[in-house]
Amino acid sequence: MRSNLLVLTSSFLIALLLVALVSHIVYPVNYASGEEEEYPYGGTFRVGWSETLDTLKMGQEIAWSLLGCAILSTVYEELAFMGPPPNYDEFVPMLATSWEVSEDYTTWIFHLDPKAKWHDGKPVTAGDVAFTVKYLIKVPVWNGTDTDAKEVEIIDDHTVKIVMKQPITLSVPLWWVPILPKHIWWDYRDDILSYDNKEAIGSGPFILEEWEPGKYFKLKANEDYHLGRPYIDYLIFKSYSSEDALIMALLKGEIDMIAPYALSPSAAHQIMKEGNPNVNIKIDTGDSFYWLTINLKRPGLLGDLLRNLEFRKALAYSIDKSKIAEVAFLGYADPVDVPIYKEMDYYNPNIKGYEYNVTKANKILDELGWKDIDGDGIREGPDEITDLILNLLIIGTNPYHVKIATSITEDLAKVGIKVNVVPVDDSAYWNILGGGPENIEYHLILFYEAIGPDITFALEPLLTGSWSNVGGYSNEEYDELFYNFTSQPDRSKRVKIARRMQEIMLEDLPVIYLVNPNALTAYRTDKFEGFVFGIGGAWTWFSPWTFRKVHLKPGLVEKPKPTPDYTPWIIAGVAIVVAVIAIVYAVKMRGRR
Template identity: 45%
Template sequence: MKRVATLLALVPLLLLTAPLMAAANVSAQEIPYGGRFAVGFLESLSTLTCGEEWQYNDMGCIFWPLVYDQLWILSPEGEIQPRLAESWESSENGKVWTFHLRHDAKWHDGQPVTAEDVAFTAENLPQVEVWWYVDTDFEEVKVIDEYTVRLTLVNPISRPPMYWCPILPKHIWEPYAEDLLEYDNKDAIGSGPFKLKEFRSEEYVLLEANEEYWGGRPYVDEVLLIAYANEEAQILALKKGDIQTIGYRGLSSPAAAEKLRGEPNIEIGEYPGLGIWWLSIDLYKEGPLQDLNVRKAIAYAINRDRIIDTVYMGYAEKADSFVYPELDIHNPNLPQYDYNPTLAAQILDEAGYVDIDGDGVRETPEGDDLSFEIITASAWPDAIKIASLIKEDLAAIGINIKVSPLDEDVYYTMVYEPTESEYDIAIHEEEPGILVDWIWYFCLDPEDMGAGWNTAYYYNPEFDELYFEQVSEFDPEKRKQLIWQMQELLAEDLPYIFLVRPKELVPYRTDKFEGYVGTIGGLSSWVNPWTYLKVHLKAAPAPPPPPAPGPAIPMTAIAGGIVALVIVVGVAYYAVKRRGS
């Protein structure tokens, strides 16, 4: 009976494993790890120092958020999400913020991330000019314990400080505390989800997954950020499969996107634009542009629909503010300067700007031609096209325009130093982002908070008061109303004449990777590191489903059958044994 006992002993095991075997047939496939995710850029990194290239360079804006962790970031939906800081609290007025750090975060060299690192960063990184903002302007920084740090701001704010700010390892950077830019950072030791593997100046940055990352390693083994000489080279590399997508806001024009449509294994993603184009008026310079009537006439004379159709083939929308219209803080009731050349001409007539000599150009009340220069950067083809269209629009109402494309460095020097250059009008583009905090510096007192930002040299004390009131207002509805008032003031004062917001057209390959994350700005931008964290190799095709089963058999019937089978086998064995005896 030993064999019968053995068979009987298997019955419970069979009963337990039967449902598990059935479940195995329907289990979901796991997301695969591995692969090199390559992205092409038109700008390259020349250095890994923590200066301007981390703030303003397309590749730099992607590099550091992958290598260096932050206290908190924005989710793909625009919600505040803890990172190195697990939690925080603030004083009632938003001036003092206390952060409680994770205990399991490590630097890439194995050292723990502590409050000392956060304090070191808060005290020293804002000394580098490009990292100073109202939310990194600290009155006091104090380490409470190993994983707790208290930051006291000069000006209170209603959300956590140090947004979009890398936390640096004190044990590496401390010798350079007096001037962080002196450190070449060739090893780039961070605490982020990727580690530096290889860097070649002006060519590429190769990153590898951080296996020890507190949040779990990324799905891809490597990320390659590689620079190309021009967009044609980028597109060729995309077609060949050398890169998976084009980084930082995608293609330069809808025409380029149309050429790629229909290419095998390539899709064109369409996303809300990150950048907004506007006219900046130098209000420091004496002249007719200081007259609000002239600025209003210009605003009404511009045919934005023609810009959208001609320059962007319809892939753009009108802009009326620094705030994206899909955000709750966008004021939907702003004065609209829709195309109306008749009204523009009427405003000028009533203000005394008339064509006295009949040459088609109006004169000022002082007898000078109503003539202005629009400056832009020669490297910006869209801006040059926009300026040419505006020149035609303004000629129709008697304003003469000269378009001057400048070297990009010369342009930036002129537009950010309006008291020195005294330009007339500049076509400008910036990326306000989702929080829209920093963009208001373009409107604050140019001799104070707006210094180095306020390209229009605009100053309205009421605007500054509203700004400081909203930045420390914790009640979302009250803060929204304050920001609405700020937008109304800008729409009435017109230091900036808003033009258009182009959509982002981003090509990406679909044959090898999936899991791309699209947000405002496309698949890869300073507000969206998520594609690099979520993208992964495509899972292997699932096996074909088994043939359709017959009528379901209850588990009790299966169990009974197994028991009966065992008994039959046992009886047969016993009978055979007796016959043999």
């Protein structure tokens, strides 16, 4: 009898315990891992752009357009990358988990993350890095001082040695170059630009799901990203044909952010006047500099004039930079003499630029023998035949180019120089510049570049043979200083070198630096948070962190529960049935006795 009671009691307790366990099953909540705290992931983050991208070929358009850089920094990945603001002097691991460098800063050994995979599932290996170094760098737009390697050696599947031609002391080699999958690009190694790259297989935090040239890109989070998936599920880049359409899309909530530099100062004012409580505008130091490049390779009498330093000084005195800042940017820009931020120790506080002075400009032009003989408002040369008419190349679809060109045209007209503005579309502009200064038919080129805090990019446009040296300037002292700068590990000595290079910029005047516009980011605050602001705003080519960090506000959206697992309930049910049978059996046995 006592044994029957024991069976009865034990069966009941087991059943009760199983039911209790099942009733306390906890459904997991989906969270992305964060450095300090966890945030819910999900949602689609939409960014509006004013520019378009018609190709994913690894050429100039994707490398030097902002939208192209957005694709590169999300779909692809580098060995290492410039750290989040304000830590611009630090370089954080990406595909490489660590690296060592020789005492002379030329030999670098990178250790790759064995967890890194391409979007097609194949592993990222040292062979992919070696392929990129050997073949992508041959494309001029990817070839720079910090990418120009002398040799590359595969040590093992996840270790690669790169020997650079020049010491790299300021950064990490190839930090801005996307590593390409060898197994996809191998057949195009001798002509990288012949591959259309429509699928864009990378190893980055987002996967290209679909795109329509010139219209939009839809990226989805890479669930297997070796550094941890992004918080958002989808990232959409959508191009708009007009600024009004961009503004309306933001105010209606169709997009969550307008990309910096897609928003003009007048549009920012318009958004502010709307007073939408869910829309904010952040003003940051801009990463772009505009300058006027003088083509020193033009033939003939006008070419000789452009090569005359005194004439270039007259041009500099003729241009009212403060007016450009007001007219083109409504005051959201700073006039500059050199492309280096004044807050940096590299900036030379003792340089003296060329202030706006029409009187000085006229005096120089008169002394050069260019005078308005026939009274038509345009100066003629010493031959009394050649009119002082200069052709200025600009991007006609860029409103800032148009406004700056208009201001320069007005200013130079005051000193007897006529400017013919030649507007072309973005692709044609870069194609023209890619032909080299000797083949550029224009006297002046309005140029801009998103330089940012990497001072190498600020100094490189005047280096002999540099892709961005579109005016053909060459100075042996400047070149020597540049290479000394990039190979010098002592920062105090680099500062001294950089300050001398700024003096040469103003002594030779191969370009006339104009303005540094502020970065204006318009974004919604009702759904997402985690924006990362710095030089260039919430996103720029050297600061991709917003797209990795932005996330839904916690608690904003109720997350769907995962499909429940009924296995525990089945087990518990079986246990209860067994327990009931045991109880019935025990009762019957007791009754028989």
